[in-house]
């Protein structure tokens with residue numbers, strides 16, 4: 001069964017925790033990303049863990065191997081459940097991230113799932129110089145490399161899940177760019193509805209604005225959970 005992750009893309013902890021609090025007890029993960037983490041630091045993730053949620057720390061690390069290893073080591077100290085790096089960081093960077101996780105686990109610390117972003121779901125074919133129209137092909141190539149380098153999963157669009165799972169059966173797929181059938185796609189380009197993403201075989205659906213900008217965020221999240229269950 002696919003899991004829903006609510007992207008708490010708020011500036012302030014109070015707003016993020018209010019949405020999370022209203023969803024206590026629901027089968028849902030919380031995502032702390034750049035906006036919230038940069039403003040509030042690690043304490044929000046700690047609070048979400050205390051509330052009983054699994055937490056995705058989405059900092060999409062992309063740097064030299066030594067720096068990413070240090071970043072992942074710090075993320076492990078936060079006790080989060082899933083962290084993200086960029087697949088374009090390549091083999092040595094991803095192996096360094098994996099090493100930091102294994103070192104944390106070996107010393108009794110956290111062992112978060114390691115996911116790598118393939119091609120951002122906000123990217124449309126033709127937007128990435130040198131890669132023409134074949135973004136799904138690029139996403140699948142990056143996933144295939146990452147599978148050998150120690151990833152647990154990849155971040156991709158729902159449109160790429162089937163191909164990636166065929167080439168890399170051991171990888172989990174996490175899909176942002178999820179939009180209800182009616183409503184704006186915002187800056188996302190390679191989108192799917194929650195039901196389509198579940199049927200495509202996605203393991204995690206990440207949803208931000210359709211929840212955070214809804215009049216009652218918790219109701220919007222519950223409607224998506226309902227759609228996923230019925231898919």
Ligand code: C5P
Pocket residue numbers: 007009033058117118119120121122155156176177178186188206207208209210
């Ligand atoms: O508001 P929306 O549903 O578009 O938010 C999607 C969330 O997923 C954002 O927090 C964004 O940072 C994240 N994300 C993404 N594309 C990726 C990786 C993460 O949109 N490739």
